[in-house]
Amino acid sequence: MDSMGIGTIAKRAGVSIDTIRYYEKSGLLSPATRLASGYRRYDELQLRRLRFIREAQALGFSLNDVRDLLGLSRQRDVTRVKRAAEKKLEDVKQRIASLERVRTALSELIAACPGHGRAQDCPILKALGGGPIE
DSSP: OOOOOOHHHHHHHHHOHHHHHHHHHSSSOOOOOOTTTTOOEEEEHHHHHHHHHHHHHTTTHHHHHHHHHHHHHHHHHHHHHHHHHHHHHHHEEEEEEEHHHHHHOOOOOOOHOOSSSSSGGGGHHHHSSSSSSO
16 A cells, blocks of 8 residues: 655645644544654555545534544444434434524515615614614
8 A cells, every 4th residue: 555645645635734634633533654754654544534534524523523433433333323423414404494594584684674774774683683783
């Protein structure tokens, strides 16, 4: 297996070098080896791990969630992985419902606002606390 430097693995994983260093400090990633010069060397295992972290974050998992999932992947406990994903899905559904309530409220306020006149008569400003803040 070929080893690669931090710049190469960062580019291949689609993350920054600083992100890799942060993941290392967080205990999510460690280089496969270090050269005598101190340079980090990575292999395909670390590349797959970086991609996993990035994809899990894109799905809304926090770094703590990712840490837990990585731990579960070592145990091969699919039941617990599924439960974690189901919990994340429920969180996402709740956030979507909340955002839909915000969208509805904003749509109603926008429809009620004539877009001209005095600030103290603006339904949007009234809904946000009564009027302009000066």
